[in-house]
Amino acid sequence: MLNLSRLQLLHELSVLGTISAVARSLELTRPAVSQQLSLLEKEVGFVLFERSGRGVRWTSAGERLLAGIGGILQAVNEVEADLARTAQTVSGELRIAAFGSAAATIIPQAMTRLAKQHPQLEIFFNEMEPGDGLKATAAKQVDIAIVDDLTGTENVALQLDFEPLYIDPFKAVVSADHRLASTGRRSVELWELAQETWALNQSAVGYQTFIVHACHAEGYSPKIMSSCRNIAATLEFVRTGSYVTVLPGLATHNIQVDPDFRCLDLRPLTQRRLFTAFAKGSKARPVIGSALEAFQQACSLFVNR
Structure with a gap:
């Protein structure tokens, strides 16, 4: 046996x-x-x-x-x-993984909601890039992960189920005194960034590859002079006024009210799709169902912001 x-x-x-x-x-x-x-x-x-x-x-x-x-x-x-469905309460452990911008926006809201609704549930979170989150979920190191469509799923597709979560449009980010931050301007064409000096987050390989390919489609290669390991460092270069960047909308949430930055809609519309990933057959577990609902409710707070 x-x-x-x-x-x-x-x-x-x-x-x-x-x-x-x-x-x-x-x-x-x-x-x-x-x-x-x-x-x-x-x-x-x-x-x-x-x-x-x-x-x-x-x-x-x-x-x-x-x-x-x-x-x-x-x-x-x-x-x-x-x-698990026979239990009267949602309890036990829930292990969550998500990448940086989701960790700074969706996850805190969802975990707070879960903790209030299910006080007997212990929730553990690990920040992971989408590829690592997929592997961790397939290997049952975590119960549920937020991932995006910039990362291939071929190696784990047979082990996991996916549910759509959020559509996240990319934004161009410039300093408040940059020439593209003129009064009343709300969008920028991607080709307009062809002559700019760029800062990008190199730790998110799928994101960086996606942005570079989008620029190629507009007829140029971005001049990346600052390759950082996190969004915070990337933004500090942009703050100087000498660099521009393109970030997912979720990653710009916390700088929308910062007077040093302007976040501009990107044209043509460029976006990524976020999904939840969990082990096949596990959605019926009350703890997974509760997490999925909490993620959806948290995402509703960021729609159209």
Whole structure:
């Protein structure tokens, strides 16, 4: 009989890529993970993977077993959700992941609402870039993640369900004394930034790639002279008046009232879509359903701002 916990380990290895990453995820030693995976191979009677550099290469038997694990884990999630529905209160733990701009806007509002509505629920949050959030959700390190459509989901699509959450238009951000911040001006054409010096947030790879490609579509490559690791540093360069940037609307929420900045609608309309990601079969869990509702209510506060 196959051991469910060992199947989960194999699933995590397929998501995270290395035994070391699985060990860190579960706070186990690397030898302990290797031992459990070896026991799984003895149970099935086949070699499931071979070590290849820092990662692994799956055998045909390993690929066949992985193809079936998704359905098994989904069935387990559905059973857990069915049992959880019998509880009269939403309780236990909820682990959330989201990237920076969602962490500064949607998450605090949603967590506050959840804490008030469900005082017996313990909520833990980790800021993660969308790709890391997807991996963490697929590996069951977190229960639900906010991600965007700038990040590929091919490697985890079979393990996760997605629900639309928010459409986030990009904004051009300039200093208050910049030539594009003239009185009454509310929008800017992307091509108008062709001769400007840019500051961009390099930690969000999908976002930066998307913006660069959008500029290419307008016939130029942005002159990126400041490549920062966070939005706060990016904005400090813009504040000097020598740089411009383009940010998702959520990322500009906290500077809308700052007199040093002007946030301009971008033309042509450029936007990203936000989604919630969670394990297949887990939506029926009251804690996941409550989180989804709280996220939607929090997003309603930012529509048309």
